[in-house]
Amino acid sequence: MSNREEKVLQISGVNPRKCMKCGKCSASCPSYDEMDIKPHQFVSYVLNGRTKALAESKSVEKCLACFACVERCPRNVEPAKIIDAARQLNVRQRYGDTLSANDIPSLIDEDTPQQLLVSAFRKYKR
């Protein structure tokens, strides 16, 4: 296992071998249509050493952290933690941020809650 796969597993704290491929995570995911790599595939990307593809996938920024997959997984695999670890591999790198404070004025309106800004900065920026 390469350094990168180990890192994803370590950050996520997930054991991908527990997955029995029932697909409930993908069936529950409200972002399923917008993801290029689907929640039930996350584990095999890690096991097959393809975490670079996972980290570069659209899915990283499409996960809503709604925890429907975590709630419904009968094996407690927690797919949301895997995709979040892949996201963190990105933002923990230099120049890995995908949101800058300079972008904010054009993205907000008068009602934008503070909660949206702090959440987005946590997700898109180290």
Place this chain on the structure above:
Amino acid sequence: MALKYSYYPGCTLKNKAKSLDITARKCASALGFELEEIENWQCCGGVYPLGSDEIATKLSSVRALDYAKSKSQKLVTLCSACHHVIKRVNDDMKNVPDTRMRANNYLKLDTPYCGETQVLHYLEVLRDEIGFDNIAKAVKNPLKGVKIGAYYGCMLLRPSKIMEFDNPENPQIMEDFIKALGAQSVIFPYRNECCGGHVALKSPESAQKLSGKVTRSAEGFGADMLITACPLCLYNLNKNSQSDIPVYYFTELLAKALGIDSEE
């Protein structure tokens, strides 16, 4: 003696969601409990840090939790996101030895914090400490004939093993709350589906799709209005759902039913 709680308002309640804060405090005193704001609380970060090695991002929650512990009070939240983050960090401090050790090594408190504080959402205070039957008795202006959909969203319910808020697939606490106010609750299928959350900032089109499903579902089942505990859910349902259905904080309706002036 009035019940006293350590209160964690969070950043949005000091700004865009002031009415959630104000009505909650006013209703609390009308119902015989007091929210004592935690001194120098810091932002919870809005999202729970999922990485098992994250410590710095959890410290603001631990400080608030330790403050409540020092006052021997339960910690009360209102914003769904703050509640989610603080409740999960508290679970880490109680049950994840590595996080507990590293957070305590960093904070160097007089006594290590080990998850002693009980974290309650305001709705849980109403249900478990005051009782919905007592709230029903305190109602002066019953919201008769109003059909209200309870929008739970994600943060209060999931993961249910940690949040322990209600049945994550078929919750009823907000419906019971609505009934206590004398209104009619409307159960609709998308009440525990995601509004789009933080994705609204960079991909409003995704938030439009998701929040639109929520409002269409509620309208289809005959709701006149929606209630929520979450400022971001309220924002997405108002701004991104392309529906005119009114959305209120649950405390705004509570204030109305209790006959409280909700102005500042």
